[in-house]
Amino acid sequence: MxxxxxxxxxxxxxxxxxxxxxxxxxxxxxxxxxxVKALETDYGVKLFKPKGRGVELTALxxxxxxxxxxxxxxxxxxxxxxxEAGDLATGHLTVGAxxxxxxxxxxxxxxxxxxxxEVALKTGNTxxxxxxxxxxRVDVAVRSEAGYSERLVSEVLQRADLIAFVSVDDPWAxxxxxxxxxxxxxxxxxxxxDSATRTVxxxxxxxxxxxxxxxxxxxxxEAVKEAVAAGFGVGIIADTELGQDERLKSIAIRGSEMEILxxxxxxxxxxxxxxxxxxxEQLDNWPGRVI
Numbered sequence: 383m384x385x386x387x388x389x390x391x392x393x394x395x396x397x398x399x400x401x402x403x404x405x406x407x408x409x410x411x412x413x414x415x416x417x418v419k420a421l422e423t424d425y426g427v428k429l430f431k432p433k434g435r436g437v438e439l440t441a442l443x444x445x446x447x448x449x450x451x452x453x454x455x456x457x458x459x460x461x462x463x464x465x466e467a468g469d470l471a472t473g474h475l476t477v478g479a480x481x482x483x484x485x486x487x488x489x490x491x492x493x494x495x496x497x498x499x500e501v502a503l504k505t506g507n508t509x510x511x512x513x514x515x516x517x518x519r520v521d522v523a524v525r526s527e528a529g530y531s532e533r534l535v536s537e538v539l540q541r542a543d544l545i546a547f548v549s550v551d552d553p554w555a556x557x558x559x560x561x562x563x564x565x566x567x568x569x570x571x572x573x574x575x576d577s578a579t580r581t582v583x584x585x586x587x588x589x590x591x592x593x594x595x596x597x598x599x600x601x602x603x604e605a606v607k608e609a610v611a612a613g614f615g616v617g618i619i620a621d622t623e624l625g626q627d628e629r630l631k632s633i634a635i636r637g638s639e640m641e642i643l644x645x646x647x648x649x650x651x652x653x654x655x656x657x658x659x660x661x662x663e664q665l666d667n668w669p670g671r672v673i
Contacts, residue, residue, distance in 0.1 A: 384424075390417030391429060392450040395443060396519075399436035451517070458518050462655060472498045473657045478511040478520035479503060480578065481603070481623060484540060484644050485524040492664045499657060509576040515647065521658055522648045526578030536647040537665060542620035544583055544640035546633040549613050559634040562590055569596040569615030571606050578642055583618050586640050 393403035394414065404411040422429055429443035439447060473496075479485050482505050489501055504514065508525050515523040516533070524539060546565065548554045554568075573580045587594060598614060600606045603623060610617040611629040620642050624632055646665060648658050 384417075384421070387417045387421035387424075388450060388453070390414050391421055391443075391446065392454055394418055394430065394437065395439055395447045395450070398433075398438065402436075455518055462652075470496050470499065470656055470660055474500045474502070475522070475657050475661065476502045476504060476520045477522055477524060478514045479505055479524040480508045480511050480526060481524070481620070481644065483625070484622060485646075488539070488661075488665060488668055491668055492661055495664060496660060499660075507574065507576045508578050515649065521652070521655075522646055522661060524644060524646055526582075526642050526644055533650055534647050535650050535653050536645040537662060539644040539646050539665065540622065542622040542642045542644065544579065544586075544618060544635065544642065545621045545624070546635055547610060547617045547619060547624055547630050548633065549611050550629055550631050551613060552616075552631070554616070554633060555631040557633055559636045561636050562586065563592060565616060565635075566592055566594060569598060570594055571598050571600060571609045571615045571617045573603065573606060573618075574599055574601045579618060579620060579623075582640055582642055 389407070390403075393407045394400055397403040397406055400411050400415050400418075404414045407414070418429065427442055428440050429446060430437040431440055432438075475492075477485060477489065482503055485503070489503065493499065493501055504511075504520055506514065511520070511523045511525050514520045546554075546560060554560070572583065575581070596615075598609065600609055603619070606617050606619065607624075607627065607630065609615070611627070616633075617630075621632065622644075624630065646662065652658055653662075
């Protein structure tokens with residue numbers, strides 16, 4: 383069997399799209415497509431069928447994916463074993479993050495301390511990062527949930543409070559704080575339901591016995607900021623995520639104590655690996671840690 387063709391199949395199966403798979407493995411889409419077609423031709427089978435703008439697995443493709451996952455996991459384990467036999471002069475660390483700006487300063491310090499370690503950063507929402515961590519596509523994850531599982535270990539990276547924010551042209555721009563109940567009469571600009579920000583906010587809203595009927599859901603942090611800057615409504619965000627934007631005004635939410643903890647998480651069986659352990663040690667000594 384041609385291993386490159388199997389890897390191409392696995393990438394497309396994981397991402398459900400030739401375009402996204404080609405971007406993920408950093409080869410051209412035509413090359414990736416040729417590999418998959420050659421694999422199908424070699425065995426006279428169909429592994430994918432069209433679905434919208436992407437593809438989905440046939441029944442045989444789904445069975446093959448189960449096998450390829452095991453094979454790719456073994457390949458990653460062998461790679462880690464050989465790397466562990468060496469020192470930290472070289473190596474690779476892939477980090478998944480739902481809020482990448484929270485980890486970048488730590489990764490910068492890590493890279494200065496270990497210049498030979500190649501660092502890659504993959505972004506997504508909390509659910510996506512969870513899948514990537516469990517399936518071995520990232521070595522560690524940075525997310526707003528510790529991951530209450532015997533398979534995972536975690537340490538707090540930093541603490542953040544949820545705040546409201548508005549356009550500087552909004553009447554509320556003169557306010558420094560509001561009550562949670564004050565938000566009832568405003569349109570709220572919020573993240574998608576898988577986001578930690580949305581989850582924490584809705585938990586506090588429910589416990590306060592409030593109902594918000596006018597909510598605009600947007601799937602990215604930057605898009606939420608743009609919508610608020612354009613005057614669509616009041617945004618909800620962690621105070622560490624707002625950044626510096628002259629178009630926006632932050633507003634504290636009094637008495638709510640809506641807190642988000644950001645964690646660095648890894649699989650328990652991988653915690654002692656040299657590169658991962660080095661990152662956790664860097665965290666312990668990092669002056670930018672806020673807890």
